[in-house]
Amino acid sequence: MLELTSLIELQIPPVVRFGDGAVKSLASWTADKGFKAPFIIADAANKDRIDLLGLTNPTCFTDVVPEPSIENLDAAVAAAKGCDLVIGFGGGSAMDIAKLVAVMVSDEVAFADISGPHRAPARKVGLVQIPTTAGTGSEVGTRALVTDLATMSKVATESVHMLADVALVDPLMTVTVPAPVTAATGVDAMAHCVEAFTSKRSHPIIDGFALQGIQLVGKFLKRAVKDGNDKEARTGMALAAFYGGICLGPVNTTSGHAVAYPLGTRHKLPHGIANALIFPHTLAANAPVAPQKTAFICEALGFSASEPAEICKKAKAFCEDLGLDMALSAYGVDEADLPLMAKEAHAIRRLLDWNPADLSQEDIEGLYRAAL
Ligand SMILES: NC(=O)c1ccc[n+]([C@@H]2O[C@H](COP(=O)([O-])OP(=O)(O)OC[C@H]3O[C@@H](n4cnc5c(N)ncnc54)[C@H](O)[C@@H]3O)[C@@H](O)[C@H]2O)c1
Numbered sequence: 001m002l003e004l005t006s007l008i009e010l011q012i013p014p015v016v017r018f019g020d021g022a023v024k025s026l027a028s029w030t031a032d033k034g035f036k037a038p039f040i041i042a043d044a045a046n047k048d049r050i051d052l053l054g055l056t057n058p059t060c061f062t063d064v065v066p067e068p069s070i071e072n073l074d075a076a077v078a079a080a081k082g083c084d085l086v087i088g089f090g091g092g093s094a095m096d097i098a099k100l101v102a103v104m105v106s107d108e109v110a111f112a113d114i115s116g117p118h119r120a121p122a123r124k125v126g127l128v129q130i131p132t133t134a135g136t137g138s139e140v141g142t143r144a145l146v147t148d149l150a151t152m153s154k155v156a157t158e159s160v161h162m163l164a165d166v167a168l169v170d171p172l173m174t175v176t177v178p179a180p181v182t183a184a185t186g187v188d189a190m191a192h193c194v195e196a197f198t199s200k201r202s203h204p205i206i207d208g209f210a211l212q213g214i215q216l217v218g219k220f221l222k223r224a225v226k227d228g229n230d231k232e233a234r235t236g237m238a239l240a241a242f243y244g245g246i247c248l249g250p251v252n253t254t255s256g257h258a259v260a261y262p263l264g265t266r267h268k269l270p271h272g273i274a275n276a277l278i279f280p281h282t283l284a285a286n287a288p289v290a291p292q293k294t295a296f297i298c299e300a301l302g303f304s305a306s307e308p309a310e311i312c313k314k315a316k317a318f319c320e321d322l323g324l325d326m327a328l329s330a331y332g333v334d335e336a337d338l339p340l341m342a343k344e345a346h347a348i349r350r351l352l353d354w355n356p357a358d359l360s361q362e363d364i365e366g367l368y369r370a371a372l
């Protein structure tokens, strides 16, 4: 944990518009900035409502798939040639692709030339992000994740040039998200906050966002799952996701995401479900090392527990109450898969090195076994 006096840098978009009707301001912003060739990047759920953005004759790439691959990214880059503004309109998958397209479209660079930290060239086109799920918080950050199908790993790319010029967070864009996706993406938002809050590099400036984000999830996620049209709950979750995105910037996630990643890459589980399956187990594993912060998390989610086994049980019940099946085996994960998954997860040092508890490969295999 860093001290209050420790230096930390927050990078968020210079303009954030949050609330009802935020998307309606896109057309005037685009005209004011003089952009003439907007290019929209959307997923299947949003491709039939591009007109909501109010732009005249935008070009579009609407084939973003969940957990996108480098091939999916390359197709979007090819379609974007000649644009002067990239607009991500969708869940984290579409927004992450938009970030990468924005830095790749003007220069002849391949993904391999820019992947990883701080290698992307300066952006020559504008970038707007419009989230339509309440989960990743990608709209506020500098990072993008795509899957390398050759190695079955998620490749994280990070650059200040991938930060949006404007983020338009309009919670009403999320009312159409089906209940299971609402639950899974909401747990992802919570996981960003929880893991940043307990990280070894947690910082008081981020802790405030993190704890408020967890409280919002405790208050609103179940309501948003039960009634997708509950506007207050949708707004609370959009804010939780936004706070989670702020947490990802300077602090980022730890063991929850690292242990969840092989479920996404190997078993094709959606990012949020993978995180939900792992969340109770890493929360409990970290509890002895971060007891006070774990107690705050449990309280914010509406339960109290002190022993790891009880924490795990109650955190699992919180997720089950959202309608999520919390057994790995229900998603086709086999006991024989666990050693390789543990090896892969343990190698994700960029996250695990900041986990409060030091988890060995055997420990991680044990977490998978407990979640099976
Ligand atoms: N950049 C970051 O910091 C960051 C953080 C966390 C996760 N991610 C990445 O983001 C991706 C996951 O994003 P996600 O969880 O938002 O899921 P997603 O973008 O893959 O979307 C999930 C599903 O919901 C649909 N959908 C989106 N908006 C909808 C709406 N309004 N109504 C109905 N359906 C809708 C999509 O079409 C898709 O089928 C993963 O690739 C993950 O690795 C990125």
Ligand SMILES: [Fe+2]
Binding pocket: 136, 188, 189, 191, 192, 257, 271, 275
């Ligand atoms: Fe995440």
